[in-house]
Amino acid sequence: MTSAEISGGQTTSRRKFMGYLGLAGAGTALVACNPTPTPKPAEMTEAQKQDLVILNYALTLEYLEADFYNQFTGTGVNADKLSNPQVKEYAKEIAMHENSHVAALKATIIKLGGTPVAKPTFNFGPLIGNKTVNDELFLALAATFEPIGVRAYLGQVARLSTPELIATAGAIHAVEANHVSAVQELRVALKYNNDPERQTSIAPQPGLDTDSNNAKITDASKFNADYSPTPTALWKELTMEQVLEIVDPVIVKTAK
Template identity: 30%
Template sequence: MNVKNLLHEIEKVDPEVYDRLDSRRKVMHRFSFIGKTLALAAVPSALGSMFKKAYGQTNNDVIDVLKFAYLLENLEAEFYKNVVSKFTTIGVPAGPAQGALTTIRDHEVAHVNFLKTVLTSLSVTPATYTAASFDFTGGNGSGNGPFAAAATNYGVMLAVAQTFEDTGVRAYKGQAPRLINNNDVLQAALQIHSVEARHASHIRQMRRNLAAGSLVPAGVTLQPWITLAQSGIDTGNAGANAAIQMSYAGEENVSQAGVTITNIGGNTISANEASEAFDEPLTKAQIEAIVDPFVV
């Protein structure tokens, strides 16, 4: 076990991990002591006690959120790992597009490693997920779902990627209240949430820049943000469009905390603008219904 590499992976997601544990110098000294003085079998237990101290005592609700996030991050990580391994087959152009998708893959893998480490440190055995755990066609394991073309079509793949990212943003927002009593876990989750939002925005820009095959509906100018409940995707398949729309239902909301945003304070603010200013959460049940076709 390379403890320094493990900590480095956690630091990618939670830059303040050293502050939670101790000073960086003291942490590295303690890890060195663990590696030199404890039997290999005892190392996970020692690390677990350190992470329990760093992230606090967690109740079942928090653990449920972490396990749920772990499933979603594995889905995304395996999706992008598959995409990166098949750039030529999918038709992803060399240069910035391949670079961006590779970077997003690395981010998702870092999220998986972080969540796995935290769950393990809390005496929870994370589920084992591989590419075989998911059906990226949305066919519940048939391999022939409505998004099968994503394996060979760049535009369709980006549309699926956008939907995954937008769903992830709303998932973290929906689960955040369940973490309100554990500030450290809440902060880490929101740090992941903001990165997912950046992914979604960038993929929308990639779709917008496509000369053809972007699947953007006629008359729609795709933006880095969500307008009303518009996905900005038209696959030409009613079933696929309906599945995608589940990720955008409720985004047309123009009221926040009981305050109507449209024309607030005498300013001219349209429903489009009011909806764009806020992302809306999705419940765990809604997210489960969205991702179910992709989980074997």
């Protein structure tokens, strides 16, 4: 498939579906979800408290993805680094999805009586290093982040106690999976993926070495920019601890 062919046929239909599911489907459904009257924190059950923990965890990941895509769209710091019209369109469309997810999750957390977690400060410099920021690097990083989101939702959806939240988390999970396929398809079409036949279900992992205090050391170099995210059989879930460790290198720590 050539870069010109990707803008037509089934790819166009898929991307229209992505737009519908990402904005109208997951976002609107999550905001509309109101399984029970908003309880006071003291009246919450343990299951309701766990739902809020999971939603805030999902919000943190959506903050990260939205921040990444926002940097490459509009007035973002790297927006002028993209030159291919298709890549620009993908960045804009997926940014809309991720920002919609952020807004929907925040609204739902408030509706359920919780407090949305504050947005962290992100620094993608450790992943970019001295590489040239361009279309190819943008898609490589997108192809690295998106599978983490898919597997993060997969790891938590069964822990939610409210059927409406489970259904909506599944909808967002589907959107993130569509992102994986769309980004990877464009990488292959533009010949940016050096090994398009490679398939793996293993997401980039942080380093597991320990420092003098026996604390784990995360390693940004473990983010594989040539990672092919298509699973061999089934997506394998990641735990909350695994995901937070993976994204740790790009979260700026606040001095205490």
